[in-house]
């Protein structure tokens with residue numbers, strides 16, 4: 001099934017013209033600078049803003065279609081909305097806030113006890129929102145949205161008001177929700193950590209337009225997109241735990257059509273995970289070096305070479321059988337190795353440079 005968005009809208013300051021289609025269920029991150037139009041997309045999907053022209057459908061249900069005159073009212077769209085500020089009712093307990101989400105719908109597949117358990121908010125049920133931490137409040141707000149049995153979840157910078165410690169605390173809950181509930185979700189964020197840990201698809205927005213979209217691993221490894229120029233740019237491979245070698249303190253992953261050795265993981269064999277490989281950590285070589293400390297010599301093909309004028313360096317995109325990597329090197333290295341699109345190259349990656357994220 002798919003989640004499909006196309007909209008055009010003229011604001012005094014900007015012309016929005018956006019179209020993307022992503023698989024459903026799955027988390028789709030909307031990523032882009034402030035003022036680029038992310039909240040406008042969320043609001044149009046929720047039915048809170050009526051664009052000049054749009055066509056929005058979820059799993060075959062048309063929420064809005066200007067051409068055929070379809071415009072479902074917000075309350076008929078079955079969307080769960082979560083904003084940066086939790087918007088809980090201050091005079092109600094957590095339990096009553098949660099049940100508020102259920103008031104207009106038949107009980108469905110998403111049960112109260114399950115949501116409480118998944119979000120770890122069982123101990124908070126009798127408390128008032130003003131006695132909760134920011135992270136706890138956001139977990140309750142997400143719970144309230146889920147208990148309305150949404151067919152689509154819309155989250156507009158849900159973690160933006162939290163400090164990095166609270167963010168890190170809440171991310172595992174979101175990951176658990178994602179695997180347990182299998183909903184389509186649009187997730188606006190400025191954090192590549194959240195994208196890497198949660199998103200299945202990634203839509204990049206700039207000045208009212210989509211500049212790239214696709215699976216998160218595909219978009220993350222595109223040298224031609226502005227993402228590749230960030231300090232924290234890097235490839236993201238969807239992996240499976242293949243082998244543990246406790247004696248050597250290493251775990252072998254399979255992902256992107258290659259093998260990767262990482263430092264020993266506490267995950268069962270067969271478990272799914274994500275390997276994030278920072279572009280600045282990837283060394284390129286034309287031939288395998290001898291007697292070297294690193295564990296990963298990954299063969300790939302140069303796909304693209306993009307200049308980063310600001311940093312006086314070059315981003316090389318390396319194609320793998322099923323995914324890609326980025327490497328940030330100097331222009332001199334490109335010349336010395338004679339790198340050009342279509343040529344084979346070896347990516348050298350220390351096992352300790354690979355960050356493994358749970359699914």
Ligand code: ADP
Pocket residue numbers: 011012013014032033034035036037038039040041
């Ligand atoms: P983001 O969420 O990416 O920060 P928004 O979708 O909120 O961006 O806004 C995109 C652009 O549209 C901004 O330039 C903003 O000024 C403009 N805009 C958004 N909502 C309105 C509105 N209701 N009236 C006029 N301009 C708006």
Ligand code: MG
Pocket residue numbers: 038039040156
């Ligand atoms: Mg916004």
